[in-house]
Amino acid sequence: MLSFLCLGKRSCTMTQPPLRGVTSLHFNQDQSCFCCAMETGVRIYNVEPLMEKGHLDHEQVGSVGLVEMLHRSNLLALVGGGSSPKFSEISVLIWDDAQEGKDSKDKLVLEFTFTKPVLAVRMRYDKIVIVLRNRIYVYSFPDNPRKLFEFDTRDNPKGLCDLCPSLEKQLLVFPGHKCGSLQLVVRVGKGGERGGWTVSLGELVVPFVHVTPSPNCPLLQDLASTKPGTSSAPFTINAHQSDVACVSLNQPGTVVASASQKGTLIRLFDTQSKEKLVELRRGTDPATLYCINFSHDSSFLCASSDKGTVHIFALKDTRLNRRSALARVGKVGPMIGQYVDSQWSLASFTVPAESACICAFGRNTSKNVNSVIAICVDGTFHKYVFTPDGNCNREAFDVYLDICDDDDF
Template identity: 70%
Template sequence: MAQQRGVNGLRFNQDQSCFCCAMETGVRIFNIEPLMEKGHLDQEQVGSVGQVEMLHRCNLLALVGGGSNPKFSDISVLIWDDSRDGKDKLVLEFTFTKPVLSVRLRSEKIVIALKNRIYVYSFPDNPTKLFEFDTRDNPKGLCDLCPSLEKQLLLFPGHKCGSLQLVDLCNAKPGSSSAPFTINAHQSELGCLAVNQQGTLVASASRKGTLIRLFDTQTREQLVELRRGTDPATLYCGLCGWNISQICLHTR
């Protein structure tokens, strides 16, 4: 029987120079310019994978099991260090009581989204829980994390339908409750969200997928509204450029 090669998830790295695919056959990593395969983990090593996240272009990957033949549980995030010799390349594990829906990395933090909660840990040395945020039902695990050194902006759905919450982790104190500020972006549930690399812009779309809106993170004002089309569509991921002239969406 031919081996399934389905893609369960796709993520770009922090500077969008690479992307990684979580697949039924493992993980594949590609360089973008020029477009070429950079590396892979086969099914024997990691099983089928539901989610994968890169950290820049380094040797660390965050993996979540999924698909038809997983080797790892969907309630755990495994950190894979490909630079280690031998077969023992799993160096960290974060385990929860409910399925992990998304993972985001930056050089000193990891963000893990469950259906109703967002966790932020220090990373990768001696991980410690820094923050915990409640959300409304978030079945897609929507969240994004700015990689900028100046802004550590975390973006996720607010408690109100169609709203965005933003927290600058630079200004928040670990272990204390930090009130996110809110943008009322849509009237219906969110389908996609993204923050640009500088943390100056956020983009969002509702589950209907017809309108994409961009907001300034300082003023919280809407800058532009783009119409993707009139027919509803599912949005899977978005990339927001450094200014309002660049935005990329993957739809079906």
Template identity: 75%
Template sequence: MAQQRGVNSLQFNQDQSCFCCSMETGVRIYNVEPLMEKGHLDHEQVGSVALCSMLHRSNLLAVVGGGVNPRFSDISVLVWDDARESRDPKDKLVLEFTFTKPVLAVCMRRDKIIIVLKNKIYVYSFPDNPVKLFEFDTRDNPKGLCDLCPSLEKQLLVFPGHKCGSLQLVDLSNTKPGTSSAPFTINAHQSEIACVALNQPGSVAASASRKGTLIRLFDTTTRDKLVELRRGTDPATLYCINFSHDSSFLCASSDKGTVHIFALKDTKLNRRSASVPDLLFMTALTSTQLW
């Protein structure tokens, strides 16, 4: 039977210079500029893959099995060293984290790996001799929503809070390992969180609810709301929101078949909405139809 070639998920690396495609045929890694394939893990090595996370431009990849024909369980995170010379794929497997429930997301920085389950988030030291540092209970998080700041100056983690529509912010550098620190809470929306994102320095958090009409930006230090961005007036399912590397732009994709791009620094580029005069709303400078 011919293998399906579907893409199960996409994920950029920390500086957005590469992205991983988790596919039914394995993993493909692409350089962004110029756009070209950088590496791959074949189906014979890893089977079909649900998630793949790349550590900057290094040879370390975190892989979670899934899809139609997985070789590995969806309750395990396998860390591969793709630079190891070996004919046996198992020789490239350097770390394994196994849980009792499916892994929904994996985030990495140079000193930590974060693994997201439906109701738990685990933080481990990484990559040498991993030790569990923190464990956070969460509200039901079926999409594995979580983002991690890659900056050396700020070790910020954001994920949905216990209260509907809230965000939790945790500064991992100010939390004592082995203890359960109370994260800072932002009451971001009235309905369930659909997307979260941090900018590169970790100074701004963005979120959207399941309603999908507004994206809200918050200062991660003061937790004040900075601005609201209007995607549209009709409800939509947002798939992803993301900042550009320099935080000048934010993009959002949805089930409407469009990608909206908002200018955050030069806000004159955005179209203003006067529907609610006491709040600042900005609509996208461009909306690109996906074909």
């Protein structure tokens, strides 16, 4: 039987032999693309319309365990994995497809090397975050990369971490030291500064630099500060009673959603006040959540699990969510009351239960029709449209692994 390891918001990584050679799937920061790490290399896809935008073959990169895109730019972060890796699992290599030449040595422009396996990578236009099992490193990126700071963490075998993609806010979230808690590192940035540079497909050129972390970096809570020795009080949210299993930030970084290992509830918190905003119920039986994602305007949330179901919840108008029939009974005991007060999904659809998947929202076709995309490790692509009254129907199905190149990467 196959088992999977969820890396939080946008990705799922397999821990046993992969279906059709897929080792992990990741959306980019705005969910307009997804990248597929495979035994045979890397493939990059546009979501709507679905098309392959490029690939790196086995001769170039070997088998790959993790791949992360920087928006829709020419930069990819690669971590070796699978059965025949060319790169080490303790290194993150930055591939720049804008560099001339076809050999991998011409395209690899940056390397971060550690002493333990890399479990996750998160990127934005000014920083890269690299997650190990017990430590998280933050570097300036991509110009003149330097380590800004590092965090010791609770045992984090799933590499859980999320980084706000908006340049308007400096925000990083990962499991806190206390069981079931979330650690937030937050500071408002300066109106979209990018340090004097921009990134777009085929424009960015980064000199090769080898980066090795030093052991004497101070623990900083201020994500925008790089001055050594400065720090602030930890910002912790006690989200669950058991260990956190999935975590996700919305696009502006104002709300964080998380689920525990039990997988029955998803809780949303305000990242500034730490106040719990809403509690959403996936179901009553335990499940492993693979992915949680917000719609672009934070009006909806979707979540996938090993039950083979993708659930869709309303956030802007929570009255659209279903409630337990017991809510109409009246006063109940505290244990039942918690169950009754939870909000159930507005809509849901199923994918193959044995195949882990990531999910995200597509482009709205009209004011009253929204869509959710599910990408499965078995190579299938599912698109469902749903309406505020809970109707949910499949609009598209494809096998993305059978799609050929449409464009150069």
